[in-house]
Amino acid sequence: MCGIAGVIHRDGTADIGAELTAMLQSMKHRGPDSTGYAVYGPADDLVVIRFVLAEPNKSTGIGMAERLERNRAEVESRLAKIGAEVATVTNDTGYAFRATIRYGGDLKALADYLEDVPGCEVLSLGNSLEIIKDLGDATTVSDQYHLGSFRGTHGIGHVRMATESEVDLASAHPYWAYPFADVAVVHNGQLTNYHQWRRRLEQHGHRFQSECDSEIIAVYLAEYMSRGLTLETAMKHSLDDLDGVFTYVCVTGNQLGVAKDEMAAKPLVLFESDPLVAVATEEVAIRSLVKREVVTRDPYEREVLVWQV
């Protein structure tokens, strides 16, 4: 059981960090083990990289601080070697970092080169996407990463109750659609043809950060969009190709889309107004964002909906 949420503002930027935190915290009962965000700030010429150098529960111990510092220096060195001009590198924890760079080269090569550094995992890459995830509930993660002041146009979030894999960052959502910039997914459900699709996508050169079935969706959609399909068309294809029960939310640099499987087994409720669209697993999350009675609805089976910024 997990909880997912998404917001998109069609009239400019808003405090989406605080909004998603309120929504996710209201669904803490659906998953207190880890919380993740994929938030979109104003698009920039700079490429934003969110990366970690260790799992939170393995980031302390004898010599760990020195090792993290050494690996961080190695990441910066590799950025320079690959031709990126580093603007900033900051960190909110000892293991999670945010870098902004000027870089016009191949993002896949960049991600692969950085992930060759011991312990390094690129959580997100893009001109506006930032994925932040850590252990604990939404308030804990938001406070840790100062998300209360994050302004942007749209974003998604996920609260996770660990049932089939570890309590760690690799298993936490959202998932970035490596190696495609600015695409991320959160998912509630189980995919039963995960291994089939993973093998297929690996044959196309993709790599996976985790053993989590949800990551397939992000890479699947990005793969199809890279072939020229729109997000909406790729999502409609996914209803036929992905087997299992699922509701997922996908975001790109300027879109937010939701899809429900043909059994409508996983919940999602939708609120739509001219300036704001909000989706969540439960109504209580919508009400934490919109403090009044509003008209909401549950999308039906095989329904795909996409909104633009």
Place this chain on the structure above:
Amino acid sequence: MAGVGSRSGVSYDARGLVEPHADMPDNVEVDGGRARFDASDLTIRQINMALRKLIYDDGITDVTILNPASKHSLAVGILKRCRIHFEGSPGWFACGLIDGPEVTINGRVGWSVAENMMSGVVTIERSAGSLTGAAIRGGDLIVKGDVGARTGIDQKGGTIIVLGDVGINTGFMMQRGRQIICGNAGMNLGDSMYDGEIYVAGTVASLGVDCVPGAWTDADTELIERKFRIHGLGDPPEFQKFVCGKVLHNYDQLEPSERKLVIH
């Protein structure tokens, strides 16, 4: 309170997922046999504590709850004749396991409203989520908007009326009772149903396994007109009737002793 461990090693209670203690709210206004209170700043437990005290201890027969704000599991397990009005939208599992109350909700509800209701009336002015009236055994459940998937799954009695559309697997494994759907029905209507009647005024995306069109009788007309009249729903539209084809499950072929076990 004993904690239930998780993979993170944090106990269930320590993660703040349950509310073991709560204070009785002090914002209840009582006027004769009627009472009302604002649930905006109350927890689920506080709301239910106040509701139960008013109905069971104080003899109040008419309670209005303002601003339920989509909180879950409100008014569950009320086993007494009374009136409960929600001014706003409760969340999931509202009015489950009730036996007797007459509930009106002027907002929408989340999943599993009136689950296992034994008797009474629940009227929802707007839409409802999936699993509406799951395993309902008696009473009337009226939704004036649309509902999600699996309406009346495992229904064992009572009447579910939906003025809007219903989603996939409506009436799945229904065993008795009636569903009156004024809008369109999604795929697999009445899949694997054992018995009961489903009336649909709109289109049906597809029938489920062993769900077949049924012969219309005067009793069907009388039932629908009576239900619409009682609940003030106006003139009913024309319906198609769907019943169990008796191929998958056929009670009529059971031995008397088996029928007693299954039907009663």
